[in-house]
Each structure stands twice: as structure tokens, then as C-alpha cells.
Amino acid sequence: QVQLVQSGAEVKKPGASVKVSCKVSGYTLTELSMHWVRQAPGKGLEWMGGFDPEDGERIYAQKFQGRVTMTEDTSTDTAYMELSSLRSEDTAVFYCAIGRNGMDVWGQGTTVTVSS
Amino acid sequence: QSVLTQPPSVSGAPGQRVTISCTGSSSNIGAGYDVHWYQQLPGTAPKLLIYGNGNRPSGVPDRFSGSKSGTSASLAISGLQAEDEADYYCQSYDNSLSGYVFGTGTKVTVL
Numbered sequence: 001q002v003q004l005v006q007s008g009a010e011v012k013k014p015g016a017s018v019k020v021s022c023k024v025s026g027y028t029l030t031e032l033s034m035h036w037v038r039q040a041p042g043k044g045l046e047w048m049g050g051f052d053p054e055d056g057e058r059i060y061a062q063k064f065q066g067r068v069t070m071t072e073d074t075s076t077d078t079a080y081m082e083l084s085s086l087r088s089e090d091t092a093v094f095y096c097a098i099g100r101n102g103m104d105v106w107g108q109g110t111t112v113t114v115s116s
Numbered sequence: 117q118s119v120l121t122q123p124p125s126v127s128g129a130p131g132q133r134v135t136i137s138c139t140g141s142s143s144n145i146g147a148g149y150d151v152h153w154y155q156q157l158p159g160t161a162p163k164l165l166i167y168g169n170g171n172r173p174s175g176v177p178d179r180f181s182g183s184k185s186g187t188s189a190s191l192a193i194s195g196l197q198a199e200d201e202a203d204y205y206c207q208s209y210d211n212s213l214s215g216y217v218f219g220t221g222t223k224v225t226v227l
Contacts, residue, residue, distance in 0.1 A: 035216070037162075044118070044221040045154070045162060045205050061215045095161055102152035102167030102207070109161055 002027045004096050004107035011113045017084040020110045022096030024077040032098045036070060036081045039109075040092040048081070048094075086114045119144060120206055120219035127225040133194040136222045138206035139187065144217060146187035149209040153182055153191045156203045165204070166191060193224070201226045 007021040024032065035050030049060035049070055060068055069082045079096055091114045097103035121139045128134040138151060145151055153166035164173055166182035169189065179200075181192045189208075193200055206219035 037218075044203075045156075045207075045218040047207075047216040047218055050216065059215055062213060097162075099164065099167075101150065102164045102173075103154075103162075104164040104167070104173060106161040106163070 002032070002098065002105045004098065004105055006094075006096060006107040006110045009111040009113070011115065012086050014087055014114055014116055016086050016114075017082055018086060018112050019080055019082040020094050020096075020112070022079040022081070022107050024079070024098075027077075028074075029072055029077040029079060030074055033100050034070075034072070034079045035097050035099075035103055036068075037095045037097055037103075038092045039095070040089070043092075083112075086112075088114050090114050118220045119210055119213065119217050120208060122204075122206060122219040122222045124220070125223045125225065127227055128196045129227045130196055130198065132196050133192060134196060134224065135193075136191045136204055136206075136224070138189040138191070138208075138219045140189070140208060140210075141187050143212040144187075144208045144210040145184065145189055147211055149211075151182065151184050151189040152207045153180075154205045154207065155200075156205065158202070162205065196224075196226055198226050200224060 003025045005023045033051040036048040038046045052059050071080045093109040096107040098105050126134050150168045154162040155165045156162040169184040170182040179195045204222045210217045
């Protein structure tokens with residue numbers, strides 16, 4: 001079955017960028033619809049962006065447009081999410097998740113702490 | 117601020133039935149987009165509980181059921197068990213935002 005393994009925790013200073021990876025095993029990345037979801041401490045889930053299977057395009061949440069970049073390395077079946085211009089409010093757990101009708105497989109989450 | 121509104125909390129005694137509402141609008145649930153539900157136990161990643169409005173993935177007990185009507189959707193948990201104590205989120209697509217959205221989340225407490 002498909003498994004998603006994410007990179008480890010990060011601590012960044014305000015203004016820096018962070019790049020989180022999500023390694024896919026048990027399937028080919030190109031056949032999956034990958035999404036990224038953020039969860040701030042004690043808060044709810046927030047969709048950041050992902051692959052829209054209906055039109056084959058990658059789409060980003062309006063809130064993150066211009067600050068987030070999602071890429072994929074098909075040679076290693078690894079997806080990446082890079083968030084720039086970090087601020088303290090970006091402190092959160094970031095999840096990768098896949099699914100075409102609901103997100104049915106999730107990574108374990110990567111904690112990103114933004115602190116001076 | 118999410119466009120899908122859920123009650124902050126619901127509670128029930130073991131064995132009881134509880135429902136969680138997910139209220140949207142004509143640009144998401146009312147536009148015909150599917151609603152999915154997730155369960156998140158403390159300190160863990162979310163788990164898909166219901167997909168496509170009312171379908172259960174393999175392994176999800178039939179105590180969990182989902183429905184959709186108009187601009188709203190609901191998740192019902194019957195025969196409430198202690199292990200059901202968790203946060204629950206609905207999710208859909210919104211065409212005015214051109215992206216996916218999660219509900220505000222509901223904490224279920226088993227009394």
C-alpha cells in the first residue's frame with residue numbers, strides 16, 4: 001500500500017524559507033494527487049495547495065499564493081513544499097496527503113517552528 | 117476563517133448517537149461538490165472517515181455515516197465509543213476560492 005514519509009522537524013528564523021519533503025513508497029508519484037495541509041498549534045486543518053485531478057493542474061490556496069511552491073521529483077517519487085518569507089504565524093505541522101476523492105493517505109507530519 | 121462551518125464541540129454518552137453538521141454555501145457544498153470527513157486523534161495525522169458524501173473506506177466501522185443535502189452535510193456516529201473521542205473535519209471544494217477547504221472542526225467528547 002501507499003506510504004508517505006516526511007522530512008524531519010525544522011526551526012527557522014522569520015523571513016527564511018523552509019522546504020519539506022514527502023517520499024512516496026508503494027506507488028508512483030505521477031499517478032497520485034498530492035496535497036499539502038497545514039495545522040497551527042491548537043488550530044484546525046488548512047489546505048495549502050495540491051494537484052487538481054479534474055484539470056491536471058496544481059492549484060494553491062489564495063492565502064498562500066506567491067509564498068508557496070510545490071514541486072515533485074518523479075525520479076525519486078518525492079514531493080516538496082517550500083514556504084518562503086516565514087513568520088511566527090507559520091509555526092505549524094505540515095502534512096502531505098494523497099487522494100482523488102478525499103485524502104486517504106497522509107504523511108506523519110513535519111513540525112516547522114518559526115522563531116527568532 | 118473557513119467557509120465550512122462546524123459546531124466547535126459535541127458530546128454524548130457511550131452508546132448514544134451524535135451528529136456533526138457542516139454548513140457551506142452555493143459555491144461549495146451547494147454547488148454539488150463532494151464532502152469528505154476526517155477523524156484526527158490527538159497527536160496524530162488525520163484519517164479519512166467518509167469520502168464522496170457517504171462512502172466509508174475499508175476498515176471504517178459502519179457506526180460512521182455521512183449525508184449531504186443542499187448546502188450542508190452531516191456526519192453521524194452511532195453507538196458512540198470512548199475511542200471516538202477526537203476532532204472531526206469536513207472538507208469540500210469551493211469554486212469561488214478555486215481550491216479545497218476544510219471545515220472549522222468539531223471536538224467530540226464521550227461523557
